[in-house]
Amino acid sequence: MDGTYYQPEIETMSRKDLEALQLERLKWTVAQALKSPFYKKRFGEKGITADSIQSLDDLRKLPFTTKQDLRENYPFGLLAVDKKELVRLHSSSGTTGNPTVICHTKRDIECWANRVARCFYMVGLRDTDVIQNSSGYGMFTGGLGIQAGIEWLGALSIPAAAGNSLRQIKCIMDYGTTAIHAIPSYALRLADVFEAQGIDPRKDTNLRVFIIGAEPHTEETRRKIEERFGVKAYNNFGMTEMSGPGVALECKEQNGMHIWEDSYIVEIVDPETLEPLPDGEVGELVLTTLDREGMPLLRYRTRDLTRILTGKCPCGRTHRRLDRMKGRSDDMFIVKGVNIFPMQIEKILMKFSELGSNYLITIQPVDNNDELIVEVELGDVKTDDFSQLQALAKEITRQLKDEILVTPKVKLVERGSLPQSEGKAVRVKDLRKLI
Amino acid sequence: MTINQISVFVENKFGRLNEILSFLSKENIRIVAATVADTTEYGILRLITTNQHKAFQLLKAQGISANLSDVLAIKTDPSAGKLSETVEIFTKAGISIEYMYCFSDKSNGVVIIRPNNMDAAHEVIRRNSLNCLVESELSEL
């Protein structure tokens, strides 16, 4: 097997056939969901049965499912199978309330592993590759989810897990790692450690592919990773509620992430009115699982903001593409009446070659007037001259003001002085919430 | 004619300066001269050590923001008025001094100068036969 596609019959299926497949699987999913106490009640109230679904448009008859629903029915209220059928439980911890729990049957795990393998294959990885997974393992799906996908593909997996950069580098050097899965902030941190060790990953390693995801990031961050490692970096999208990584990944075109529509139905809705939006318009991503038997989710509101890219992808895959995530509707914060996404700030910071990759946004209440503080680590910078540093801080402030319309207080800090996270980087500290 | 000076970006955080200096001392780097300039948020530690390249590599390997820049290390004799004479030579030639610091014992003095125009400064040094330290001499200090 060494074509362009891992499963050509599915990846290049005509839209008509793909939609027929979706309809068939949607009917099955509704029937399956009705076996769970949660959906039995929710659908029962509205008189929804599997027969309510006669066309894909009938999906709109179904109510949305939210994170709140998962929390309120924690941990097993959405189970559609007997507990003995389950083989694995994943959870993502929330900052408030119960964690979100998703349980998988053996078949669910296989479908998921196959999707991840299909993703890897799409970006040119084969069974001859050595793929290092630098994600946290444990309950976080980026660990075991990617692990299963690598094994399904038949490549050699290096389950390095998160952190301990010196050991990561040793693995990369000793085992001839060709591809890495990591969160983007950690990829850049790793580049710093390579540099500090005097090793040039572009020349001294076999690395050629990075799969990055699990935290929102900008195109500038991707380019930085590609440049520093001499690799191609592909944007990956996944979330615990949708099993984990492998929901969507960019193909070699690096222009939008193909979402596997044999496994998910994609909708983009207006986050206020919840009305569906046409392809090309930005709204909240809503997903329906099509091949999950343990805990099917219907019309799940992901809170992620994105759009579906219009037009055909030159790679030949018929599954539509999601644009880079614009942020989460719950990541947004408001300062001085202005809506701000952390990504807007990151986009500007990444333009400055003098800066490192780690930053922290703090919102501090000062006499009824909120102050926005942006601390950013210095990278390689001529630090001999105060006026240069002050000019740099001033220029960063000016460009941020242009982007977010609020004047932040920019603080340059030493490399390594901001908290390093092993999982998702903490980018925003809102001190208003603590008072 | 010039020597390397190490400049380290240091946040104004209690104990940070001590951390950096004690790290260098553990690595057996002897500091010949040091000065700290600061604003309210951060400072720049400027260092002359007996082995500038090694010290620089060690700092970089620690992930510390540091860089090398050229400065003049002019030997003076430590009697009264010598420092002012040296500075005056540059002033008369129209060269500004961005910063300077000096160290001396009873018999020798060295003044470190960062001029705004290094080429013009070299010319002044040649014309006035000033005696500059070279890097290999640092280990003898």
Ligand SMILES: [Zn+2]
């Ligand atoms: Zn494509």
